[in-house]
Amino acid sequence: MTHTTWSIGELAEGTGVPVKTLRYYSDSGLLPVAARSTGGHRRYGPDAWERIRLIRRLRALDTPIAAITQVVTGESSLGELVATELGAVQERLAELRWREATLQALDDCPGEQRLRRLEILARVQQLPQAHRTLTAHWGRELSGSMPERRLDIMVAMLSPEPPSDPVPATVLAYAELHLLINTPGFTRWTQDHDEEMRNGPAFYAEIDEAAVLTAAAVSRGLPPHAGDAVNAFVSAHARARRESDSPAFRAFLHGVVSRSSGFDPRLERYWGLVGTVTGGRVLNMTVAHRWLTEGLSISMAEAARPKRVF
Numbered sequence: 001m002t003h004t005t006w007s008i009g010e011l012a013e014g015t016g017v018p019v020k021t022l023r024y025y026s027d028s029g030l031l032p033v034a035a036r037s038t039g040g041h042r043r044y045g046p047d048a049w050e051r052i053r054l055i056r057r058l059r060a061l062d063t064p065i066a067a068i069t070q071v072v073t074g075e076s077s078l079g080e081l082v083a084t085e086l087g088a089v090q091e092r093l094a095e096l097r098w099r100e101a102t103l104q105a106l107d108d109c110p111g112e113q114r115l116r117r118l119e120i121l122a123r124v125q126q127l128p129q130a131h132r133t134l135t136a137h138w139g140r141e142l143s144g145s146m147p148e149r150r151l152d153i154m155v156a157m158l159s160p161e162p163p164s165d166p167v168p169a170t171v172l173a174y175a176e177l178h179l180l181i182n183t184p185g186f187t188r189w190t191q192d193h194d195e196e197m198r199n200g201p202a203f204y205a206e207i208d209e210a211a212v213l214t215a216a217a218v219s220r221g222l223p224p225h226a227g228d229a230v231n232a233f234v235s236a237h238a239r240a241r242r243e244s245d246s247p248a249f250r251a252f253l254h255g256v257v258s259r260s261s262g263f264d265p266r267l268e269r270y271w272g273l274v275g276t277v278t279g280g281r282v283l284n285m286t287v288a289h290r291w292l293t294e295g296l297s298i299s300m301a302e303a304a305r306p307k308r309v310f
Contacts, residue, residue, distance in 0.1 A: 005034050005043035015052050022052070028065060030055055030072055061085070098127060098166055105168035121171065123178045127162045130178065134159035137181045150204045158270075160277045173276035180270050206236035214291055215283045224291045226299035233292050250300050257293050 003010075008026070012019045025031040026042060031052065034045035051072055058068045063085060070076040076084075102121050109117055124130040138158045142151055163170045180186055213229035231245075237253050238245045271284040 005045055006048065007037070008042055008044070011044055011048060011052065015049070015056075017052060017056065025052070025055060028069065030065070030069055094162075094164055095127065097164070098125075098162065098171065101166040101168050101171040105172050108168060117172070120175045120179055124162070124171070124175045130174070131159065131161055134177060134181065147204060157282050158274065160274055160282065163277060163279075170277055173273040177270065177273050177277070180266055180273075183266060186264070186266055203236055203240040206232060206239060210236060210292065211283065211288065214288045218283070218287060218291055224294035224298060226295060226302055230292060230295040230299050234296065247300070247303055250296065250303075254293070254296050254300060257289070257296065 006014070008019055008022050011017070012022055015022075022031060026033065031044065031048055033042045034048070035043040037043055054072065055068055058071070058081075063081070067081055067085065071078055071081050102125070105121060106114055106117055135155055138155045139151075142154055146154070160174075162174055166174075210229055210232035213232055217225075217229055234245050234250060234253060237243075238249055243249050268286040271282075271286050274282050275284055
């Protein structure tokens with residue numbers, strides 16, 4: 001006789017799944033009842049067999065019952081479940097790698113320093129929140145007169161994502177970023193260029209060119225010198241102030257940037273830590289500023305040097 005429905009006991013015998021487990025699946029909506037016997041007992045249709053096999057395979061991967069329910073009821077596809085579970089596993093692995101690097105940082109230090117390190121490292125164990133804290137801080141601190149795109153770029157530079165595969169040094173550096181922004185009196189770079197700020201988009205478009213050229217020179221280990229980077233830097237400031245690039249303007253600009261070169265040493269430390277966290281992918285703005293200031297000084301000295309007459 002061909003079966004059209006099966007009792008829970010028959011399903012248990014045929015699948016090897018205990019009756020108690022099948023009853024739980026049924027009560028959870030994972031295993032719908034096809035009919036009831038005359039005695040009121042549950043009967044299950046042909047699709048129950050394949051559904052039980054699918055549930056068992058997903059449970060073997062430790063998939064939560066709630067996620068399995070969404071698949072078997074058609075709320076989401078198997079592919080969507082896999083993508084979601086994979087994302088959760090990757091997030092958990094990132095947390096474990098961060099925890100491992102944190103413990104290594106605590107293990108690899110003299111005992112008398114361990115409590116101090118623990119205090120610092122405890123700030124950044126909730127990674128998404130730690131990143132949001134940096135982003136919120138710099139979003140508040142940076143000038144509202146910056147063009148939106150520039151503001152986004154600067155906030156991103158100053159608020160790096162936690163490294164996905166950290167070592168103790170990067171974990172310590174990321175934690176110290178949070179320590180610095182919470183230090184009383186911690187300041188951002190001096191904003192001495194109000195005139196340029198009022199001409200935001202044009203100024204930042206040109207200053208970006210100077211930044212790219214400066215970054216290339218710094219990365220190649222070139223000493224400060226007169227040339228394209230300095231010229232682009234001067235041009236950006238001159239245009240923003242509606243001035244021409246002249247010896248007099250260069251002398252004026254040198255005075256301005258020299259006064260602002262005395263960065264808060266904590267800010268210089270901050271940029272260095274950003275470099276550690278990002279593997280040097282972010283230009284250290286204090287280094288770039290000093291490079292350009294020296295390059296501007298060299299360009300002025302070269303211009304003032306008497307020309308040889310042959």
